Amino acid sequence: SSAAMAAVRGRAVLAPLGPRFRPGPRTPLRSAASAAPPLYDVVVSGGGMVGSAMAAALGHDIHFHDKKIALLEAGPRKEYDHMPDTYSNRVSSISPGSATLLSSFGAWDHVCSLRLKPFQRMQVWDACSEALIIFEKDDLDDMGYIVENDVIMSALTKQLDAVADRVEVFYRSRAVGYTWPLPSHSCDTSPWVQIELADGRRLQTKLLIGADGHNSVVRKEAEIKNIEHQYDQSAVVATLHLSEATDNNVAWQRFLPTGPIALLPLSDTASSLVWSTSHEHASELLAMDEESFVDSINSAFWSNINHSDFIDTAGAIFRSAISFLKPSGTAVRQLPPSVAKVDPESRAMFPLGMGHATEYVQHRVALIGDAAHRVHPLAGQGVNLGFGDIACLAHHLSAAAFNGSDLGSLKHLLKFETERQRHNVSLIAATDVLKRLYSTRLAPLVLLRTWGLQVTNALPPVKVRI
Amino acid sequence: QLSLFRLTVKTPFRTSHSSVDSKEMKKFQLLAHKWWDEEGEYSALHSMNDIRVPFIRDTLLSMGSNYHMGNPLSGVKILDVGCGGGLLSEPLGRLGASVTGIDPLEDNIRTADRHKSFDPVLAKRIQYKSSSLEEIVEESVETFDVIVASEVVEHVADLEMFIRCCSQVLKPEGSLFITTINRTQLSYALGIVVAEKIMGIVPEGTHEWEKFVPPEELEHLLESNGFSVKTMKGMLYNPLSSSWSWVESMSLNYAVHAVKSGAQGQSGPTDAPSETDIQQRSATAG
Numbered sequence: 001s002s003a004a005m006a007a008v009r010g011r012a013v014l015a016p017l018g019p020r021f022r023p024g025p026r027t028p029l030r031s032a033a034s035a036a037p038p039l040y041d042v043v044v045s046g047g048g049m050v051g052s053a054m055a056a057a058l059g060h061d062i063h064f065h066d067k068k069i070a071l072l073e074a075g076p077r078k079e080y081d082h083m084p085d086t087y088s089n090r091v092s093s094i095s096p097g098s099a100t101l102l103s104s105f106g107a108w109d110h111v112c113s114l115r116l117k118p119f120q121r122m123q124v125w126d127a128c129s130e131a132l133i134i135f136e137k138d139d140l141d142d143m144g145y146i147v148e149n150d151v152i153m154s155a156l157t158k159q160l161d162a163v164a165d166r167v168e169v170f171y172r173s174r175a176v177g178y179t180w181p182l183p184s185h186s187c188d189t190s191p192w193v194q195i196e197l198a199d200g201r202r203l204q205t206k207l208l209i210g211a212d213g214h215n216s217v218v219r220k221e222a223e224i225k226n227i228e229h230q231y232d233q234s235a236v237v238a239t240l241h242l243s244e245a246t247d248n249n250v251a252w253q254r255f256l257p258t259g260p261i262a263l264l265p266l267s268d269t270a271s272s273l274v275w276s277t278s279h280e281h282a283s284e285l286l287a288m289d290e291e292s293f294v295d296s297i298n299s300a301f302w303s304n305i306n307h308s309d310f311i312d313t314a315g316a317i318f319r320s321a322i323s324f325l326k327p328s329g330t331a332v333r334q335l336p337p338s339v340a341k342v343d344p345e346s347r348a349m350f351p352l353g354m355g356h357a358t359e360y361v362q363h364r365v366a367l368i369g370d371a372a373h374r375v376h377p378l379a380g381q382g383v384n385l386g387f388g389d390i391a392c393l394a395h396h397l398s399a400a401a402f403n404g405s406d407l408g409s410l411k412h413l414l415k416f417e418t419e420r421q422r423h424n425v426s427l428i429a430a431t432d433v434l435k436r437l438y439s440t441r442l443a444p445l446v447l448l449r450t451w452g453l454q455v456t457n458a459l460p461p462v463k464v465r466i
Numbered sequence: 467q468l469s470l471f472r473l474t475v476k477t478p479f480r481t482s483h484s485s486v487d488s489k490e491m492k493k494f495q496l497l498a499h500k501w502w503d504e505e506g507e508y509s510a511l512h513s514m515n516d517i518r519v520p521f522i523r524d525t526l527l528s529m530g531s532n533y534h535m536g537n538p539l540s541g542v543k544i545l546d547v548g549c550g551g552g553l554l555s556e557p558l559g560r561l562g563a564s565v566t567g568i569d570p571l572e573d574n575i576r577t578a579d580r581h582k583s584f585d586p587v588l589a590k591r592i593q594y595k596s597s598s599l600e601e602i603v604e605e606s607v608e609t610f611d612v613i614v615a616s617e618v619v620e621h622v623a624d625l626e627m628f629i630r631c632c633s634q635v636l637k638p639e640g641s642l643f644i645t646t647i648n649r650t651q652l653s654y655a656l657g658i659v660v661a662e663k664i665m666g667i668v669p670e671g672t673h674e675w676e677k678f679v680p681p682e683e684l685e686h687l688l689e690s691n692g693f694s695v696k697t698m699k700g701m702l703y704n705p706l707s708s709s710w711s712w713v714e715s716m717s718l719n720y721a722v723h724a725v726k727s728g729a730q731g732q733s734g735p736t737d738a739p740s741e742t743d744i745q746q747r748s749a750t751a752g
Contacts, residue, residue: 039586062535403557405557
């Protein structure tokens with residue numbers, strides 16, 4: 001009868017936590033172990049921007065003052081004593097929210113003292129119709145910052161060094177196996193996550209955070225299902241030099257039928273290219289000589305080849321129609337800069353895809369960054385979503401530590417998951433829809449997005465939400 | 467098999483009573499292994515940590531002077547009476563306190579010991595003992611800074627003696643934290659009928675309504691035994707969200723913070739027990 005009562009329990013209304021506890025035949029460990037592997041409060045697997053920032057955020061948290069944190073990075077430690085004169089071709093658009101997170105543990109100051117480019121405006125337009133949307137903040141504050149990934153890593157490494165007594169970084173350490181604990185009420189085996197490194201060393205942890213990228217091993221080993229889709233696109237990146245020096249405080253993105261091309265400012269004379277296009281075209285772009293490459297870029301930004309009279313007329317009519325209602329919404333169109341040169345070794349390409357983990361957490365496991373979600377670069381959101389994950393998870397872990405809770409407990413991990421999934425899913429879905437919507441020349445769809453873009457531009461509240 | 471339980475104990479006050487009730491012990495014996503299943507029979511107690519730990523922590527922080535980063539309760543000696551499987555001892559230990567957890571049921575202590583053994587920090591900070599409160603009084607006079615008796619006083623045989631023993635092992639101006647259940651029609655309807663028999667939030671038979679303690683009675687007993695009651699507030703459990711919150715009304719669950727007087731004498735009025743008091747107590751004893 002107590003089983004029947006269990007079925008009536010109010011808690012059964014909520015999602016059962018049963019599947020989140022992984023059963024499995026695992027070697028039981030003796031408790032008072034003579035040879036017990038070192039026990040950490042938190043282990044972060046993956047030392048990229050998101051993993052390093054997670055470890056640094058916890059390491060600087062007041063409630064983690066006496067806790068032990070480990071960061072596992074498969075690669076070697078990179079020294080960033082000084083930045084080379086040339087810009088790196090891997091850059092990220094950092095939102096003000098991400099900048100706030102980075103400054104919460106002292107990393108943003110380092111970024112500012114190295115190099116970054118603030119921008120105040122984003123101009124996004126459609127190659128098929130010239131429909132335009134301009135983003136800019138009322139107070140002309142910075143909308144975001146273009147920062148080289150190496151600069152961010154340098155700042156994070158510095159802040160990790162500052163808390164080396166709390167955060168142990170294991171370089172050249174790849175985790176090859178994870179052993180999950182049995183559900184908590186069977187008391188005879190170790191309740192911690194066991195980690196085995198490639199060199200045979202073992203660690204134990206109360207909470208494992210997977211920040212190991214879109215092919216996350218933590219996610220696979222935890223058997224968390226991932227919805228993924230390879231786009232038929234690759235992104236070409238390069239460092240470009242502009243024809244003439246300019247304020248260069250605008251981020252440009254033009255939607256071509258083959259994919260969006262973006263120019264992100266690095267300095268008054270240099271910009272970073274992110275061009276998402278078909279795999280074949282991407283390979284061509286990498287193979288062609290530098291002059292042709294520069295010509296292709298300028299043509300992509302300036303050419304009207306994709307216009308059709310029908311769409312142009314329809315777009316113009318619509319524009320004049322809404323100008324009746326909201327005169328301020330048809331803002332001045334600026335002209336993007338033209339490119340003169342490309343940095344010789346800076347051309348590279350990488351394939352694009354989208355991914356979303358069905359769960360972000362399990363008992364004693366949490367996923368952040370690309371391990372949890374992967375988006376198309378067209379929205380410039382990728383790493384910002386990861387930093388948003390960190391801000392949320394660090395907040396919940398800090399509160400849990402201040403409550404004396406078991407850090408691996410699903411109770412607060414689920415709160416993190418709910419908050420972030422609510423935020424991420426709509427953005428990832430919207431990015432995916434945008435990507436598909438803009439990959440076409442078909443008139444009805446072009447009109448749809450044209451008018452959508454124009455309406456969005458004219459209506460302040462919608463723009464602010466974005 | 468029954469565990470060992472002690473009925474007659476040495477006490478400085480009465481030789482024939484103990485605060486431990488043997489019938490109560492039998493009820494908990496059956497569930498001695500279930501303490502640490504967060505979704506099992508004790509899930510409501512696990513969620514209670516979300517309000518009782520901050521209550522204890524913040525009260526002590528506001529009274530204390532030094533704060534150790536990362537260990538807010540560092541240096542504080544706490545006695546957890548009726549610690550069960552250690553559900554409350556462990557978070558207090560994680561916050562830096564030195565915790566002694568006592569429980570008359572050996573199986574509970576065994577579960578608690580085993581659970582803490584995997585964490586070297588907790589294993590050092592927490593000591594468990596299978597014992598009643600009276601049994602440790604002699605060797606622990608004025609030893610503890612804090613006593614927590616959470617979800618315990620509704621199970622004891624002699625509440626006044628329990629409070630007196632608390633006073634003896636507490637340092638002057640030490641704090642006593644109690645959480646328990648009021649004896650009202652509402653607590654019968656919700657606390658026994660719904661919680662135990664219908665929804666299974668509490669294992670059936672855990673509580674006897676007659677032993678629930680009205681806050682006025684508890685306050686009176688505390689004040690007449692050297693304590694000054696500082697805070698009393700109501701608690702409410704929401705079974706749908708499995709979470710507790712603080713509420714105005716104390717008709718169901720409530721929490722108390724009391725402080726032992728600093729001087730040798732007693733801080734409250736020392737009334738001789740009234741007729742009704744004696745009748746009430748003998749009705750609830752054993």
